[in-house]
Amino acid sequence: MNIDKDLVAAMSTPLVLAILAEGTSYGYAILKRVRELSSGEVEWTDGMLYPLLHRLERLGYIRAEWGQSAEGRRRKYYEVTDTGRTQLADQRRQWETANRTLGGLWGLTTAGSQAGAPA
Amino acid sequence: MSTLETQISDWRAAVMRGGAVDTADADELEGHLREQIADLEAAGLSDDEAFLIAVRRLGQVSLITAEFAREHSDRLWKQLALTHHNDGARQPVQLMLGFAVAAGVLIHGGRIAAGVPGADTPWFLRDVSLFVLPVLAAYFAVVRRMSVASSLGLAGAVAAVALAVNLFPFPPGASTDVLVGIHLPVVLWFAVGVAYVGGDLRSSAARMNFIRFTGEWIIYYALIALGGAVLLGLTGLVLAPIAPQALDTVFTWVLPAGVAGAVVVAAWLVEAKKNIIENIAPVLTAIFTPLFAAMLLVSAIVYAVGSVGREFDRDLLVVFDVLLLVVLGLVVYGISARDRAKAVGLSDVLRLIAVAAAIVLDALVLVSMFARVGEFGFTPNRVAALGLNLVLLVNLAVTAWLIIRMLAGRAPAVRLERWQTGYLPVFFAWLLFVVLVVPPLFGFA
Numbered sequence: 143m144n145i146d147k148d149l150v151a152a153m154s155t156p157l158v159l160a161i162l163a164e165g166t167s168y169g170y171a172i173l174k175r176v177r178e179l180s181s182g183e184v185e186w187t188d189g190m191l192y193p194l195l196h197r198l199e200r201l202g203y204i205r206a207e208w209g210q211s212a213e214g215r216r217r218k219y220y221e222v223t224d225t226g227r228t229q230l231a232d233q234r235r236q237w238e239t240a241n242r243t244l245g246g247l248w249g250l251t252t253a254g255s256q257a258g259a260p261a
Numbered sequence: 262m263s264t265l266e267t268q269i270s271d272w273r274a275a276v277m278r279g280g281a282v283d284t285a286d287a288d289e290l291e292g293h294l295r296e297q298i299a300d301l302e303a304a305g306l307s308d309d310e311a312f313l314i315a316v317r318r319l320g321q322v323s324l325i326t327a328e329f330a331r332e333h334s335d336r337l338w339k340q341l342a343l344t345h346h347n348d349g350a351r352q353p354v355q356l357m358l359g360f361a362v363a364a365g366v367l368i369h370g371g372r373i374a375a376g377v378p379g380a381d382t383p384w385f386l387r388d389v390s391l392f393v394l395p396v397l398a399a400y401f402a403v404v405r406r407m408s409v410a411s412s413l414g415l416a417g418a419v420a421a422v423a424l425a426v427n428l429f430p431f432p433p434g435a436s437t438d439v440l441v442g443i444h445l446p447v448v449l450w451f452a453v454g455v456a457y458v459g460g461d462l463r464s465s466a467a468r469m470n471f472i473r474f475t476g477e478w479i480i481y482y483a484l485i486a487l488g489g490a491v492l493l494g495l496t497g498l499v500l501a502p503i504a505p506q507a508l509d510t511v512f513t514w515v516l517p518a519g520v521a522g523a524v525v526v527a528a529w530l531v532e533a534k535k536n537i538i539e540n541i542a543p544v545l546t547a548i549f550t551p552l553f554a555a556m557l558l559v560s561a562i563v564y565a566v567g568s569v570g571r572e573f574d575r576d577l578l579v580v581f582d583v584l585l586l587v588v589l590g591l592v593v594y595g596i597s598a599r600d601r602a603k604a605v606g607l608s609d610v611l612r613l614i615a616v617a618a619a620i621v622l623d624a625l626v627l628v629s630m631f632a633r634v635g636e637f638g639f640t641p642n643r644v645a646a647l648g649l650n651l652v653l654l655v656n657l658a659v660t661a662w663l664i665i666r667m668l669a670g671r672a673p674a675v676r677l678e679r680w681q682t683g684y685l686p687v688f689f690a691w692l693l694f695v696v697l698v699v700p701p702l703f704g705f706a
Contacts, residue, residue, distance in 0.1 A: 169289060170296045187320035188297070192289060193328040200332075211292075218289050 156233040162222040281330035360400040361525040365518030390446035398456040405459035437700040468682035476542030481527040543598030557618035585653040
């Protein structure tokens with residue numbers, strides 16, 4: 143199943159922030175993690191990740207630093223900031239609401255809708 | 262270099278083309294590509310296969326660069342970062358400022374010696390370029406590390422011309438005096454050119470660079486002048502209500518120093534931004550060549566129909582000199598940015614139309630002026646105007662011929678460039694003639 147392009151674009155920010163919230167990482171590893179988590183169903187043109195990372199950096203959600211890989215190659219590492227964590231929490235609430243709303247219609251129950259069950 | 266390395270570096274070059282992706286971004290993307298290739302090879306793929314798949318996963322280069330351009334749109338507006346390029350080859354700002362200040366000080370020295378404002382001293386008007394342009398020439402002599410012998414030779418030549426025009430016994434109001442005042446700055450501009458090319462006068466490429474420099478310099482100077490006019494205008498408006506007497510001081514001291522200093526600053530700017538920003542003169546030329554071609558074509562037809570038996574004011578010649586100069590400028594700056602490898606195109610045809618129409622137009626006017634032989638009345642002004650007209654006419658006639666040959670595929674575009682750079686000495690000889698020979702010829706009238 144291919145996920146719609148617009149939906150991928152919409153989830154890209156929380157996805158990247160969530161992966162970085164697990165720990166400092168770099169471009170190639172972030173994409174590997176995305177593929178692993180979605181079992182390859184989230185199709186992402188690799189090159190598009192970098193402009194997104196730069197945008198998040200400009201917005202202050204993440205911080206970048208040049209380091210070295212094990213083979214001695216220059217590599218840019220990204221790390222989530224406090225603003226980024228706040229942003230992630232906010233996005234998470236939005237996604238959970240969306241998930242719950244659609245779930246209510248479709249009679250699905252997901253982990254997300256249970257966690258945020260209506261009071 | 263192995264095939265894989267070549268492929269990677271080609272890909273990297275393609276990504277960086279267009280300027281939206283900078284070196285650091287390209288490093289990051291290349292790192293990604295290499296890691297992907299390594300993983301695919303570890304899974305048993307060959308170099309070629311791994312490269313193809315890795316590149317495909319990264320996405321189309323045009324899409325990546327478009328995305329980068331959206332995020333970093335500022336990069337497309339190339340910035341002239343003054344501090345970043347102060348490595349040996351570039352000219353330090355301090356040196357430039359030193360020469361700009363020197364030009365400002367010199368112009369004030371001359372002004373005070375002449376008693377301007379107040380006294381009526383025509384020599385100052387005539388010599389004003391002598392206080393500024395030699396400073397610019399000296400600046401380039403220093404920056405280009407011109408040899409001591411050439412520098413002294415150039416300085417000696419400038420001094421000789423300066424001495425000659427100041428020893429000429431011009432009576433007050435002499436028209437030859439005014440002619441010298443108009444032509445001297447251009448003669449001195451050639452001295453700037455000698456310093457600009459570092460004394461390498463024979464090289465056609467170096468001369469072409471000086472022509473390009475001249476076009477850009479004029480545009481930059483005009484822009485600085487506009488900014489300066491706004492500054493002085495606002496200064497005047499702000500000071501007028503509170504200290505009207507300070508206004509004179511501002512205009513006597515700030516204006517001349519600014520006008521002189523900006524000559525050096527504009528030259529420095531042109532050099533500093535040479536590799537960063539596209540040349541503007543050829544862009545303006547591309548816009549105006551078709552318009553001028555149309556205007557000249559219509560004018561030539563109107564003149565051809567209506568000029569028979571008509572008498573033209575002799576002073577109209579100056580207007581046609583300016584017209585031919587503009588057409589020449591359109592041709593020169595058009596070819597200065599021409600890709601030599603490119604085939605002939607519409608722009609060459611338009612250029613030919615402009616040149617041919619200008620020649621016809623000028624010839625019609627010249628013929629009608631000379632129709633009655635002996636009535637021309639050779640005054641110094643008319644000799645200067647007619648001489649320049651003929652010098653330009655010869656240049657444009659050969660230019661038209663070369664464009665025709667080029668359109669017919671018989672001559673390469675570089676011939677036209679060589680002709681223009683080779684013609685510079687003719688212009689110089691004519692200017693020198695007006696400055697040094699015409700005044701004595703007419704008894705300094």
